Amino acid sequence: MTGDLMHGYREPHSPVPGQRAALDTARKLATETFSARADDYDRRAAFPAEDFDDLFAAGLLAAAAPREYGGLGFGPQQRNTLPLWELTTTLASADLSLARCWEGHANSLVLIDALGTPEQKRRWFTGVVERGEKWVAWSGEPRAPKPGEAGRFGTTLTPVEGGWTVRGTKAFATSATGAQWAILFVDPAGPGGARHAQAAPNGRAAGSGLLMLACELSDPTVSVDSSWWDPVGMRATVSHLVRFDDTFIPRDHLLGTPGSYLTGRWQAAFVPHYASSFLGAAQAACAYGLEYLRKQGKGADPYVRQRAGSMAVNVDTARLWLRHVAALWDEGRVEEAGLAGSKARHVVEHLAEETVHHCIRACGARSLVRPSPVERILRDLTFYQRHDNDDHILATIGRAALGEDHDPSFHKP
Ligand SMILES: Cc1cc2nc3c(=O)[nH]c(=O)nc-3n(C[C@H](O)[C@H](O)[C@H](O)COP(=O)(O)OP(=O)(O)OC[C@H]3O[C@@H](n4cnc5c(N)ncnc54)[C@H](O)[C@@H]3O)c2cc1C
Incomplete structure (x- = not known):
């Protein structure tokens, strides 16, 4: 892999030996263990640490690392996309917060695989495979x-001997109290990260010099402010506010070349990964709803039948979309995969949301009373869908349909 999705694609993998067994293991863990823990993590807004311990013990933590470094070789960079997304869906059907932390970890491994030097891969993948390190x-x-927010979030970068120092804050820092490593997206032109960067005064495109810097989170200059994170859902992602107080990042922690995240359009590989999580929410709501309706003997009601049918169609439709997009990645049809990924992200968001509402309308009020998982799924999905603006995603798809310039990695109005 050369570090650019457009070039240097590998031949597709034939199914990796043990792939099915790995997915079966994940399914068993999700249904028997992770779903039972989700309520407690949510109530305490606590990182799902024991779930990650179990994933490590089961040999799944390095799923997105290449096999030559001890991983399972899953993911778009390995042209073996669907197993990674299926794994994410499975985790999301137990706990959407767990799936978000998992995605952040897996996507980081995808970037290291694609853009890292051999020495970086050896060092960082070894940490995941042997010590269970999370990214x-x-x-x-x-x-x-x-309203009411005094300061702005943002980081500034200062070049120093042997590397850089990072100063400032980042919000929405998923896994803040659980991960050992974070890839920091820092724009030398000024605060804004990758998503919120402004064009530089010299006219350079926003984020054109964006750096990806691997930061060891045990560094004493990194601190977590947990008072900021009190959201409606996705509470166990612990997406806290994190402060960097002149945190030194050595030069050999630079991943890829300046700007390569944007020029390589890496976000396009992750956009449909979010949809895999949304599908997990839909699957869980559908499964719970059908069991509830059977148990209550409501199947003879024609309206209930309609809603049960819609839930089933929605889940199948979402699965088909993700299969389609995964196949495009694996065939190296990167341009098509990028746009199809945005379409899938858009469609699956709505399918998942509608499925949860069908479940609630068919089952009634008690489906929103704990220990029903549906109330948590509703809160989590409502919040998680804000991760990327659907109006902008659709505008990007519209731009493409109209033959205009569009970027399926960063959606603009
Ligand atoms: C559960 C969860 C976990 C997350 N985890 C991570 C993570 O691990 N790492 C990470 O980097 N980020 C993460 N994010 C953050 C996410 O990527 C966004 O940065 C965040 O949602 C932005 O917050 P906002 O919507 O309040 O703010 P804003 O960025 O202010 O956006 C508000 C809305 O306005 C739109 N908007 C913004 N600017 C404009 C404009 N100029 N014109 C018109 N519309 C505009 C946005 O698209 C958005 O819909 C996470 C988000 C969530 C919800």
């Missing part, structure tokens, strides 16, 4: 303050 990627520097 995440942090851009989150929203610039416009909300």
Whole structure:
């Protein structure tokens, strides 16, 4: 892999030996263990640490690392996309917060695989495979303050001998109290990360020099402010506010070349990964709803039948979309995969949302009373869908349909 999705694609993998067994193991863990823990993590807004311990013990933590480094070889960079997304869906059907932390970890491994030097891969994949180290990627520097918000989020970078220092804050820092490593997206032109970067005064495109810097989170200059994170859902992602107080990043922790995240359009590989999580929410709501309706003997009601049918169609439709997009990645049809990924992200968001509402309308109020998982799924999905703006995603798809310039890795109005 050369570090650019457009070039240097590998031949597709034939199914990796043990792939089915790995997915079966994940399914068993999700249904028997992770779903039972989700409520407690949610109530305490606690990182799902024991789930990650179990994933490590089961040999699944390095799923997105290449096999030559001890991983399972799953993911778009390995042209073996669907197993990674299926694994994510499975985790999401137990706990959407767990799936978000997992995605952040898996996407970071995809980036290291694609852009890392052999020495970086050896060092960082060894940490995952042998010590169970967890990764995440942090851009989150929203610039416009909300009412009552005094300061702005953002980081600044200073070149120093042997590397850089990072100073400032990032919000939405998923896995903040659980991960050992974070890939920091830092724009030398000024605060804004990858998502919120402004064009530089010299006219350079926003984020054109964006750096990806691997930061060891045990560094004493990195601190977590957990008072900021009190959201409606996705509470166990612990997406806290993180402060960097002149954190030194050595030069050999630079991943890829400046700007390569944007020029390589890596976000396009991760956009449908979010949809895999949304599908997990839909699957869980559908499964719970059908069991509930059978148990209550409501199947004879024609309206209930309609809603049960819609849930089933929605889940199948979402699966087909993800299969389609995964096949495009594996065939190296990168341009098509990027746009199809945005379409899938858009469609699956709505399918998942509608499925949860069908479940609630068919089952009634008690489906929203704990220990029913549906109330958590509703809260989590409502919040998680804000991760990328669907109006902008659809506008990007519209631009493509109209033959206009469009970027399926970063959606603009
Ligand atoms: C559960 C969860 C976990 C997350 N985890 C991570 C993570 O691990 N790493 C990470 O980097 N980020 C993460 N994010 C953050 C996410 O990527 C966004 O940065 C965050 O949602 C932005 O917050 P906001 O919507 O309040 O702010 P804003 O960025 O201010 O956006 C508000 C809305 O306005 C739109 N908007 C913004 N600017 C404009 C404009 N100029 N014109 C018109 N519309 C505009 C946005 O698209 C959005 O819909 C996470 C988000 C969630 C919900």
